[in-house]
Amino acid sequence: MRLATLRDGTPDGRLVVISADATRYLAGGPALPNLLAAIENWAVAEPALAALADELATGAGELLDPALLAAPLPRTWQWLDGSAFGTHGELMQIAFNMPPIETDLPLMYQGMSDRFYGPADPVPFGDTAHGIDFEGEFGVIVDAVPMGTSAQDAAAHIKLVVQINDWSLRTLAPIEMKTGFGWIQAKPACSMAPFAVTPAELGQGWKDDRVALDLVIDWNGQRFGQANGRAMDFSFVELVAHAARTRDLVAGTVIGSGTVSNPEYATVGSSCISERRAIEIIADGKPTTAFMAFGDTVRMEARGQDGTTPFGAIAQQVVQAG
């Protein structure tokens, strides 16, 4: 099952189910106004949405206008982003010129969740001197998770999977990181690809509680990376359990994988510019790739070996704020 949100003038938008070829949709009734409401009452929402998916499979539905697609969750109560790809962590410490992080626990910070940009929204920034960078990653949306839920029990709470661009400001990041307080200024709003999909919908693309798909990234039309999501050191169920150790997770919480990164970066590339810069530092002693400029575009699309693109594409342009 694939879900999307159409802009309808409300902050949460209108929840719809999408056909297999992503050309048609069906909306639920007043009991399913938006995805946040659905995830709060998933036991009731899921069969109703599945029935709409069955209708779509028979050819029913209205024509989808991609220009109306918002983020599947345009806002939610909580966004907790992990950093579960070890290669990303190692390269970022080189990029930031900081010592390795010594921990055997998942890395995770809380980010802003009151706005997720839609897949084609222009993304405003104030200053290119802040080091504008993309970060391609995956995330899961959970229903209410009680405090103390184990990784084993967390699996049943993962209702949907999403694809995210975690926009980052790299010259601000190490300044905030050195305080130990995490990031405020270095982590503005993220973007989401248009379709939130059930783990079952991913088929072989959901393996060991990870997204086993290549995340294909193009920067200004040039291939930048196609790292695979299966290389997480901690799986999504482990990230959910980590997040829920001392708090109840509110329904609609999004848990992120962190930037997709593979040890084979020489052949598959990267999912953020900072990693490429770190690789340049390792090779040449200094970075040569600049961060993004106003007008730059980035496209991100997870692809299965069969060529399917379950989340659809993020395709955005960086613009000057104000």
Added chain:
Amino acid sequence: MRLATLRDGTPDGRLVVISADATRYLAGGPALPNLLAAIENWAVAEPALAALADELATGAGELLDPALLAAPLPRTWQWLDGSAFGTHGELMQIAFNMPPIETDLPLMYQGMSDRFYGPADPVPFGDTAHGIDFEGEFGVIVDAVPMGTSAQDAAAHIKLVVQINDWSLRTLAPIEMKTGFGWIQAKPACSMAPFAVTPAELGQGWKDDRVALDLVIDWNGQRFGQANGRAMDFSFVELVAHAARTRDLVAGTVIGSGTVSNPEYATVGSSCISERRAIEIIADGKPTTAFMAFGDTVRMEARGQDGTTPFGAIAQQVVQAG
């Protein structure tokens, strides 16, 4: 003007205006269902609420049942907590056995905002070995703040002031802090005192964009601290500007002061147990005060020199989760 939220079975509760003696209330119409909705449309809400306050001043209103009081904002989209009291920062680094934080910017992390406990709610924790601690502080609620707003312009966005207990788990905190990612497990849900007040309502208690009131804290009925909120190194307008540097702040964002702390801690005490332990380390080489046990109580109430208590009191008990 003082506002409160009564439990009515909805997640956001019912917004009411409170009489000067905190014994009566009046609710707004359907256009003012809850505080989050009011702060999203403050230009319309503020005069309507002020009219209710005028009615209350004539003796109108219904009797307030304190047992119905929730947090003034039971949930909101964003909670950004500063650490603006230099004395607190210095003592915490001693408590955590970490080097001083070298920065000339405000310290700030993003915390969970999907739940704020009401002033008398029992607060569940899983394990006393996590080092259960209270943190008494103040916060402001802003309306929508555009990215890049200056400290000077931020003042107009501060609509309400609140009093907060930022519950913290001290044995988990340094582990997370050393990663640079900030706190997830060490910072579960906070509590709020019952009344959110306009800066004007505080009178002399709102000075230089700070809360110039003693925060009187009792732990298990024993006086623990009465530090004054005026000692912030950065004022609330500076904290708002810091938070808004690279993001629009959504209406309803709460910005916290961090734990209230004064250089005169030998006479005024502290607003968290960790500080007292750090003071013991300085004096004796080791801490002697233990963290909270199940069944412990904490009471926090800001008091003016005239004895007024504009926010009302937080009075809670720590209980075992599950």
